[in-house]
Amino acid sequence: MPAALLKYALSRKYPARHAFTRRRDLKKRYDVVIIGAGGHGVAIAYYLSKYHGIKDIAILDKGYVGGGNTARNTAVIRSNYLTEEGVRFYRESVEMFQGLSNELGFNIMFENRGQLTLAHSDAAIRSFRWRAEVNQHMGVRSELVDRKTIAELVPNLNLSEDSRFPILAGLWHADGGTARHDAVAWGYASGACERGAELHQCTEVTGIETKCGRIAAVNTNRGRIECGIAVQAVAGMSSIVADMAGIRLPIHSFPLQAMVTQPYKPLLGPLVSSPHVHVYIQQTSRGEFVIGGGSDPYALYNTRSTLEMKETLSAAILELFPFLGQARVLRQWAGITDMTPDYSPIMGESPVEHYYLDAGWGTWGFKATPISGKTMAELIATGRTPDIIKPFELERFYRFQQINEAGATAASH
C-alpha cells in the first residue's frame, strides 16, 4: 500500500484537489462582499454563483471557514416549529438537506433519524398538540405520541413513573435528523469557489463605509474593499458588525454550552430533547453522545465552559438516560447565540441600502443553512425579498409583528 500511495502522490494525473480559492490577494472591488465564512455565508456565495450567475464575490472571515458557530452547534435538523411562517421556512430547509449531498457533490452525511421532544406536564402536552396540528397542516410529519410509542422509539429512555419529572407524552417528528456540520460548510465553500467566488480567511472586517445611506466599502485588516452589495452572516457577532454600519439590532448575545461523551456502539437512533429539564441529546455517527441545553442565564461574549452547566446538563441527562452515569465527558464548549426577542431570525434588508442582514440566528442557525443561502442569494441577485423570508425582516419589530417561536425552540434546537 505505501508504494501505491507514493505513486499516487507523485502522479501528475491525480493532482490534489484545491477545495477553496487559491487567490491570495484581495481585489480593490467586488460586486458582492459576504462577511462571515460560516455555513450561511458560503451557502449564499454558492447559490449566487450557481443559480444567479454572480461570481465576483469575496467571502471574508476573521478566522477560518466554518470555524465559528458552524463548528460549535450540535447539528440538529428539524422543522416542527409553531408558527406558519417558521414551519414553512424550516420545512424547505429540511427538504434541501435531504438532497444536499447530491446538490453539492459532497457527502454532508445527512441522516433522517427522527426527533422526539418530551412532555413532562399537561401544559407541554397541550402545546405539543398545537404544534402537531400546525405542522401537519403545513405538510410536516409531526404527531403526539404516548408512552408506549416512546418506549418503542427509544428503548433506553427512563420511562419510570418514580423519576422527578415523569415523561407523560412526546412530540414525534419523523422528518428530524442530523448532518455533519463541517461538511456542510466545506461543501458549499468548495462549490462556490469552483464557480469563481473567492474565500479569504484570516481577513477581519474592521469597519464598514456607507455613502448617502448606501454601502460603499468594507475595511479589513488586509485593506479596503469597495463593494456593490454587502451581506453580514456573522452569528455571535451580529450586533458588533451591524454597529460598524450604524445599525442597532434587537439582539442579546448569550453563550450556549454543550458537551460530548466518549464514543459508544449505536444505542440511540432518534434525537431526544426535553424542554422541561433543559437538555437535548443525540448520538453522533462516530458514537459520541452530544448533550446540550439552554443558553447561559446572562449575556456574554465569551466561549468559556462552566462547571455549573456541566452539572446541570449531567443531572438532566442522567434522569433521561441513567446508563450515561458511566460515561466520561470528553469535551465541553460554547458558542455565542444571538438571541432575538421572538426566537426567529432577522433576514433581509437593513436601514443601509444594499447592505443585507442574515442575523439573529440564536440556537436555530445550522438547520436553516440551505434555505438561508438560497433566499439571501435571491434577495441579493434580484433586490426583492423572497416571500418565505419576508416575515423575518428587521422591520417586523417596528410593526410589533414578532414571529414567536420561543415555545418551540427552548432547549430543543
Place this chain on the structure above:
Amino acid sequence: MKLLHCPLNGPRNISEFTYGGEVHAMPDPDACDSSEWAEYVFFDDNRAGVVTEWWCHTATSFWFLADRNTVSDEIMRTYLPAERFSGLAAAPPDGEPSS
C-alpha cells in the same frame, strides 16, 4: 462558583440572581412614537465591553445595578439604582449597603 456582590445581601452565588439586561433610558410613553417605543422594548446595544446592567437577587426580589465586562465576565462594581436615578432610596431597607 461565580460570586456576585449584592448591595443588600453581600456576596452570593450568581445562580441566585436574575439578569435584567442593559440599562436604557425609557422614553416618555405618552410623548414618543411607536418606533421609539419599539426600539426601547426590543433593541439593544449588546456591546462587547463594560456595560451597566440590571440584576435582581431572586430570593429577596432586590434590584440593583452592576458594571460588568461582557467579554471577560468580570464584575467591576455593584451599586444601588439611586446612584443613577434620582428619587430612589439611597440605602437598601434595614440598613446600610453592605458594599
